[in-house]
Amino acid sequence: MVRHTDRRLAEIEALYRDRFPYFAQVARAIVGDRERAAEAVQDAFVGVIRTRDSFRADGPLEAWVWRAVVNSARKATRRPLVQVGEEKDIEYELPELVASFAPFVSSLPERQRLVVFLRYYADLDYRTIAAILDVEVGTVSATLASAHATLRKKLRKVEADA
Amino acid sequence: MTDLLDTAMNDLVPSYAAEQPDWTNVVARAEGVPSRRRFVSRRRLVLALIVVAAVLIPLAALADANDWWFFRTPGSPVPTSAPVVVTTGEWSGHPWELVAYPSETDGLCFSITPTPADGSSYGGAMTCGPFAGVPRTAATKTDADMQITFLSGSWTNVLPAYIAGPVIEQASTVEIRFQDGTTLQAPTIAAPPPLEHIRFYAAPLPPAEYPADTLGTLHVATKHVATITWLAGLDASGRVIACLAPGTAKNGVSPLTDCR
Numbered sequence: 001m002v003r004h005t006d007r008r009l010a011e012i013e014a015l016y017r018d019r020f021p022y023f024a025q026v027a028r029a030i031v032g033d034r035e036r037a038a039e040a041v042q043d044a045f046v047g048v049i050r051t052r053d054s055f056r057a058d059g060p061l062e063a064w065v066w067r068a069v070v071n072s073a074r075k076a077t078r079r080p081l082v083q084v085g086e087e088k089d090i091e092y093e094l095p096e097l098v099a100s101f102a103p104f105v106s107s108l109p110e111r112q113r114l115v116v117f118l119r120y121y122a123d124l125d126y127r128t129i130a131a132i133l134d135v136e137v138g139t140v141s142a143t144l145a146s147a148h149a150t151l152r153k154k155l156r157k158v159e160a161d162a
Numbered sequence: 163m164t165d166l167l168d169t170a171m172n173d174l175v176p177s178y179a180a181e182q183p184d185w186t187n188v189v190a191r192a193e194g195v196p197s198r199r200r201f202v203s204r205r206r207l208v209l210a211l212i213v214v215a216a217v218l219i220p221l222a223a224l225a226d227a228n229d230w231w232f233f234r235t236p237g238s239p240v241p242t243s244a245p246v247v248v249t250t251g252e253w254s255g256h257p258w259e260l261v262a263y264p265s266e267t268d269g270l271c272f273s274i275t276p277t278p279a280d281g282s283s284y285g286g287a288m289t290c291g292p293f294a295g296v297p298r299t300a301a302t303k304t305d306a307d308m309q310i311t312f313l314s315g316s317w318t319n320v321l322p323a324y325i326a327g328p329v330i331e332q333a334s335t336v337e338i339r340f341q342d343g344t345t346l347q348a349p350t351i352a353a354p355p356p357l358e359h360i361r362f363y364a365a366p367l368p369p370a371e372y373p374a375d376t377l378g379t380l381h382v383a384t385k386h387v388a389t390i391t392w393l394a395g396l397d398a399s400g401r402v403i404a405c406l407a408p409g410t411a412k413n414g415v416s417p418l419t420d421c422r
Binding site for chain 1: 166167170171172174175176177178179181183184185187188189191192
């Protein structure tokens, strides 16, 4: 048993090292804050290590870990904020077109947003996304198509108004 | 997807490709081992600028000589002289320290850091910006000097909600006006050299602002932090000599008439 969990720890570490930028980018998309996103990933992996014995290997380990990261990021959106002099995000300034487009992404239903983020920023296949979100593969496909249609339409409007 | 959509999505969320993950920290935390050298993201670092790394390299040794948490966070401005502890205190049983330093590129940097007995600095926050009374270097950003600013945190398990910051040296008091019309006054504190030409203030946000049955809840605390209308630096006669109204300020500066 010890040998088994140690091997699992090694697998988790490999995932962490190989995929950290993807975990962090998806977390950032969910959380909207760079530091908080990185923190959410750290928190997720702390939980993953502590509960690794409960992983039943009836699906990919990566999907199980991703689920922890997504949940940690969602939880992080409810944590307290630190505020400085001017009330604006000065860490990362968006291009004008993207800044206009961002609210449309934010206004997508949560499942659509998560599917888009996981597909875009983690480059995950539909099967893995389905496992992460605990939905059918067909649901991922339909959700993504719907999100794409909405975003394309909004983006065309932003472009036309520019 | 269209190329434009690809571009927009790619630009929407910056990459973390250059970020160094900290597996040691994850394992230590998972095992419940307190560690002073935690992953930098455990602290909330807020910078007023994106800094140019190349400028920072020559002074990195100075930063390394001080084991402050913010120097272990990528992007922290390099100091032109060592950080100084401006003051320390305790709010609701939670000790903290206010540390500040003049930086090469970003003017004044200051932080509030919890200093619990276990040595952790989790929950620390820092911000930077050009400030009146702090000498500029050739690399300092060109924004106007601020005369008063603030760093404010909502309630956490390591600190109560607080507000702190620098103000010009003529100010003896800082008055903070909240959206509900209440005010808070905090005396200013002299800083040691090389920051002797500015003063600081630090205060917990008033417990009376929180209904007793919801004390410490994130909702109430966050809401409170969001309701600062203005901050004013007052001289000994009570005259407003520095003002910041966060809702309308331009580059962190407000006319004095916005604070009344």
